[in-house]
Amino acid sequence: xxxxxxxxxxxxxxxxxxxxxxxxxxxxxxxxxxxxxxxxxxxxxxxxxxxxxxxxxxxxxxxxxxxxxxxxxxxxxxxxxxx
Numbered sequence: 001x002x003x004x005x006x007x008x009x010x011x012x013x014x015x016x017x018x019x020x021x022x023x024x025x026x027x028x029x030x031x032x033x034x035x036x037x038x039x040x041x042x043x044x045x046x047x048x049x050x051x052x053x054x055x056x057x058x059x060x061x062x063x064x065x066x067x068x069x070x071x072x073x074x075x076x077x078x079x080x081x082x083x
Contacts (some may be wrong), residue, residue: 006046006054038062 003012013021042061046054 005041006048007052038065 003009038061043063045059045061047057047059048054
């Protein structure tokens with residue numbers, strides 16, 4: 001999966017083809033919905049600029065998701081307290 005991210009991912013996807021990608025989506029089982037079940041390859045994603053060049057800073061999507069969840073839960077708590 002790590003080979004399918006970023007600029008090199010676009011090259012790999014062009015080799016695989018659209019039909020194969022769509023068929024594989026129907027056959028791949030998802031992981032269990034539980035804490036800490038995050039793929040390792042999504043913990044070191046290289047984002048791209050608009051001109052398709054890689055950025056220097058890598059992104060840990062699991063950290064971003066947990067920060068978003070904390071924000072969302074605190075916002076809901078504030079709304080409940082204000083009622």
